[in-house]
Amino acid sequence: MSGEVFRKVDVDFPLYQVDLLSSDDETLQKISDELGLALNVDEMKRIKEYFRSNGRNPYDIELQALGQAWSEHCCYKSSKYYLKQFIFNLETDYVISAIKEDAGVVEFDEDYAYVVAFESHNHPSAIEPYGGAATGIGGILRDVVCMGAQPVALIDPLFFGKPDFEHARLPRGTKHPVYLLSGVVAGIRDYGNRVGIPTVAGMVFFDESYLTNCLVNVGCIGIARKDSIVPSRAGGEGDVFILAGGLTGRDGIHGVTFASAELKETSEEESRGAVQLGNPITKEPLIHACLEIVEKRLITGMKDLGGGGLSCAVGEMALAAGFGARVYLEKVPLKELNMAPWEIWVSESQERMLVTVKPELVDDVLYVFDKWDVTATVIGEVKKDKTLEVYYNGFKVYDMDIEFVTGGPEYCRPYTAKKPQPPSLQEVKPPRDYEEIFRKILAHPNVSSKEWIIRQYDHQVRASTVLRPLQGRINLETHGDAAVIKPTESLRGLAITADVNPWMTKIDPYWGTASSFDEMVRNLVAVNSLPHSFVDCLNFGNPEKPERMWEFVESVKAMGWMAGEMGIPCVSGNVSFYNETPHASVAPTPTLLGIGILEDIRNAITSYFKKKGNSIILVGETQPEFGGSVYSAVTSQPASMVPRTDPQKLKKYSKAMLDSFREFNVLSCHDLSEGGLAVAVTEMCIGGGRGAEIDLRGIEGDTFVKLFSESNTRWLVEVEERDAQDYIAYLISRECSAFEIGVVAGKEVSFNDIDFQLELKLQETERLWRNGLSRFTG
Amino acid sequence: MEVRIAVLRIEGTNCEDETVKALRNVGAFAEAVHLKQLYSDMIKEKERRSLRDYNGIVIPGGFSAGDYVRAGAIFSARMRSVLRRDIExxxxxxxxxxxxxxxxxxxxxxxALPGMDEDKPLSEKPEMVLAINNSNRFECRLSYLKHENRGNCIFTGALKKDIVVYPVAHAEGKVTFPSGLESLHINRLVENDQIVFRYVDERGNYAGYPWNPNGSIYNIAGICNITGNVFGLMPHPERAFYAWHHFDYPSEGKESEYGDGKVVFESMVNYIKKL
Structure with missing residues (x-):
């Protein structure tokens, strides 16, 4: 085919004209495959029509640009329809900018705004965990910096196959979960620590569905003066484009098209070139330089080069301002010689930023970059009409309407519901041996201490961390519910948590997502913060398969319902489809990153018991809800009843809890999630080095339900004994359930019920919990 | 004397902001200064600086130049090549x-450290090494530090407590001396009153990992030179500057505004004032 369809243009650099106009459908598909465009025949036909009306055939660089712009990753063609319907309509008065830019911008106080972005870096991390995860951090930092904000926190939810998976059974081309975990953590560590932004929150979840397709989600929060927010668009006609940062090379070519297809056995050999190479020591000064030109008000717009490279950034910056652009590609500083124009245009090489500047300020901007030893070059200018022209050594290699390029397709993909299993309340039975099950739960890698990971990240650099991810006795800490940072000089704080429960979403994407949302809110409330906004990273399988699409739609519906009724706006996000291989599709994973506001960080509440003799109060109602629970997993009892929730109830409880923190001296608070009450009590004991005597006789129901059910909207609270009755009465007056279930005690953790006692030495619970993950990682 | 402190940085140093803030809080004029501002021709007039403009220097935390070779090696080589005499x-x-x-x-x-020769503020070659942690990885945790200086170190003179808590966050922090000469070095450091902080457990006893987070010999966390005016430590006092930095572990004195780390910056500033 090549000879007839691809015609070398008579210039002294690699450039081909592609004969679309006389190609039939079959040839069109072949062209798409051969150029790695990942476009289907209908999309190719649309392109053909466009060029027919222009009376010429396209150059390779033009088709490559369309392949990037119309990829799932860049134009959200499968998700947009549903996101608009369910999520994007929730804005509140304190949201400054949502969805439209690279990151969401939300009011923090009178002078400052916080900026938040959240993305997946799944496919690259599955192929090359260290580099994939590191560049994920690099990319999310740029999304925040390009808004003119100083990054202040990183967040990293990670999802892998089971850590005890037998090596011999690994499918070909798949890397072992522990190898992936170690590589990903090292990549985040070496990048995040070097650029000096604290990694304060995250989660790690192990499930067999991630075996062939691990998920690496990365979030970043920044802080900016409201009057210094930089738009991702050019200022006006005549503005100059300056490309700053790393050199452009062949690494990261076709990253977005690679991310918009299923992984397969041979992905490693075929797509390693799609994984970019990060360099934190190029990024660190780039951040300083970008923030300096923002502070000195030298620029009109800024956008990071991420998916699609220059091909996406230039057009979007120009069009967003209502203009066009002219670019001279030979001016782009390169890592290697002889790159074809299309390679330069779509390369996703890291650590690059595009800024627009008024011509008279170009020298000032170049000086700042030079001072920081950051390469910066003028590569083009903004022009009046909305077309984009690209030249290479004086030859026009690209000329298209920007609106055509950025107006990618939008699909309302069909979906079919999975046959619902009738929920049955009688399905789950008590364990034969409570102690054995309790031990297994504490040592389960999804429950146990994540210290091995957390300590490898600097969570205190910038000296603004108030609540660390590990809280309690030094070197013997427990997990916190949410991290709290103090981003400005004032005492106002941001609480940060990342949550999703893939076991629940796997069984029921609707209630699983609602439960994840409930957990996010619980964690924010537990540290005494008012839930303020959230962002989502929606990781799903192949959207062209109707049953996957159904999972997505259910999940988005539930999220929209919870967020809408709670009045918590979704301010940014990312959709990652095609997390699927011939072996499996990932469990639906709508990761939520929740942000809360504390009026005064000195009122933050930690998660561990403070004093022997204090009363322990359970807030909320416990139902036999075991669908997706750890109990169901360790007892090997399938359960379909995913915990229910109700946004109005959650709202009522959250408000009552936050008010109670003002009315009473609450010494600690922890939400109930994986492993239920038994795990929550134990974690609170571990952090304080104090046991607990729990008496469940005041609560109705079966003992195993009280201990291990994962019902939503529940917290444990520690108050002084003399306050206990008043505290309970207060919550009841607010129409919330609350029970005194025991006291902080000495060296044992004991649970008592009618004819029932389960007692373990605190030291023993701690040993199990501390080694649950590290026994695999060493 | 008016206190003017430069917080030096190059690419990859990343604790300069909080360090500058800590110094300003205790009354110093402090600014982050890129090493290039001290020597490079490309720097514009109003951003040029000289070491003579300052009477105190802080080299902050971070990963200068990425620390892809031995930590600190590249930053120190650049300083040595352009500023050696000035620093001496x-x-x-x-x-x-x-x-x-x-x-x-x-x-x-x-x-500059251990700096045991009063006549030679900078030794020809390094006399000790901060080697890779025994755990072989970067670790972030809080550490109990016992103050053992008898008055030589000008940065801890005002310290009232025996034990303070500062965070550590590093991959290369294990104090190591030339093999076979360890006790010789330690004896001299003790004799010269150059030992400042040592890692201890929650009861104040010398202890191994994780209390000694990196495996430092003699549990050394921080030392000063023989004249007491050069001080280096692995833990971060600027991350323990305010009381709220101590928030999430059981500690006393949360009512006060400041934390354990303030004394280091305060002592430095007070010392300069008296010069």
Whole structure:
């Protein structure tokens, strides 16, 4: 085919004209495959029509640009329809900018705004965990910096196959979960620590569905003066484009098209070139330089080069301002010689930023970059009409309407519901041996201490961390519910948590997502913060398969319902489809990153018991809800009843809890999630080095339900004994359930019920919990 | 004397903002100064600086130049090539230099620490090494530090407590001396009153991992030079500056505004004032 369809243009650099106009459908598909465009025949036909009306055939660089712009990753063609319907309509008065830019911008106080972005870096991390995860951090930092904000926190939810998976059974081309975990953590560590932004929150979840397709989600929060927010668009006609940062090379070519297809056995050999190479020591000064030109008000717009490279950034910056652009590609500083124009245009090489500047300020901007030893070059200018022209050594290699390029397709993909299993309340039975099950739960890698990971990240650099991810006795800490940072000089704080429960979403994407949302809110409330906004990273399988699409739609519906009724706006996000291989599709994973506001960080509440003799109060109602629970997993009892929730109830409880923190001296608070009450009590004991005597006789129901059910909207609270009755009465007056279930005690953790006692030495619970993950990682 | 402190940085130093803030809080004029501002021709007039503009230097934490070779090696090599004489004079004249974490590593690579020879503020080659942690990885945790200086170190003179809590966050922090000469070095450091902080457990006893987070010999966390005006430590006092930095572990004195780390910056500033 090549000879007839691809015609070398008579210039002294690699450039081909592609004969679309006389190609039939079959040839069109072949062209798409051969150029790695990942476009289907209908999309190719649309392109053909466009060029027919222009009376010429396209150059390779033009088709490559369309392949990037119309990829799932860049134009959200499968998700947009549903996101608009369910999520994007929730804005509140304190949201400054949502969805439209690279990151969401939300009011923090009178002078400052916080900026938040959240993305997946799944496919690259599955192929090359260290580099994939590191560049994920690099990319999310740029999304925040390009808004003119100083990054202040990183967040990293990670999802892998089971850590005890037998090596011999690994499918070909798949890397072992522990190898992936170690590589990903090292990549985040070496990048995040070097650029000096604290990694304060995250989660790690192990499930067999991630075996062939691990998920690496990365979030970043920044802080900016409201009057210094930089738009991702050019200022006006005549503005100059300056490309700053790393050199452009062949690494990261076709990253977005690679991310918009299923992984397969041979992905490693075929797509390693799609994984970019990060360099934190190029990024660190780039951040300083970008923030300096923002502070000195030298620029009109800024956008990071991420998916699609220059091909996406230039057009979007120009069009967003209502203009066009002219670019001279030979001016782009390169890592290697002889790159074809299309390679330069779509390369996703890291650590690059595009800024627009008024011509008279170009020298000032170049000086700042030079001072920081950051390469910066003028590569083009903004022009009046909305077309984009690209030249290479004086030859026009690209000329298209920007609106055509950025107006990618939008699909309302069909979906079919999975046959619902009738929920049955009688399905789950008590364990034969409570102690054995309790031990297994504490040592389960999804429950146990994540210290091995957390300590490898600097969570205190910038000296603004108030609540660390590990809280309690030094070197013997427990997990916190949410991290709290103090981003400005004032005492106002941001609480940060990342949550999703893939076991629940796997069984029921609707209630699983609602439960994840409930957990996010619980964690924010537990540290005494008012839930303020959230962002989502929606990781799903192949959207062209109707049953996957159904999972997505259910999940988005539930999220929209919870967020809408709670009045918590979704301010940014990312959709990652095609997390699927011939072996499996990932469990639906709508990761939520929740942000809360504390009026005064000195009122933050930690998660561990403070004093022997204090009363322990359970807030909320416990139902036999075991669908997706750890109990169901360790007892090997399938359960379909995913915990229910109700946004109005959650709202009522959250408000009552936050008010109670003002009315009473609450010494600690922890939400109930994986492993239920038994795990929550134990974690609170571990952090304080104090046991607990729990008496469940005041609560109705079966003992195993009280201990291990994962019902939503529940917290444990520690108050002084003399306050206990008043505290309970207060919550009841607010129409919330609350029970005194025991006291902080000495060296044992004991649970008592009618004819029932389960007692373990605190030291023993701690040993199990501390080694649950590290026994695999060493 | 008016207190003017430079917090030096190059690419990859990343604790300069909080360090500058800590110094300003205790009344110093402090600014982050890129090493290039001290020597490069490309720097514009109003951004040019000289070491003579300052009477105190802090080298902050971070990963200078990425620390892809031995931590601090590149930063110190650049300093040595352009500022060696200036720094020697600076130390000899009694001006204080503080190195935190990566800054400690830089001072060791520079030969300013352990600094046991009064006549030679910078040794020809490094006399000790901050080697890779025994755990072989970066670790972030809080550490109990016992103050053991008898008055030589000008940065901890005002310290009232025996034990303080500062965070550590590093991959290369294990104090190591030439093999076979360890006790010789330690004896001299003790004799010269150069030991400042040692890692201890929650009861104040010398203890192994994780209390000694990196495996440092003699549990050394921080040392000063023989004249007491150059101080390097792996833990981060700027991350324990305010009381709220101590928030999430059981501690007393949460009512006060400041935390354990303030004394280091305060002592430095008070010392300069008296010069």
């Amino acid at each position: 004079e600076f130390i000899r004249e009694g001006y204080p230099i503080l190195g935190i974490c990566n800054g400690f590593q830089v001072l060791v690579e520079l030969g």
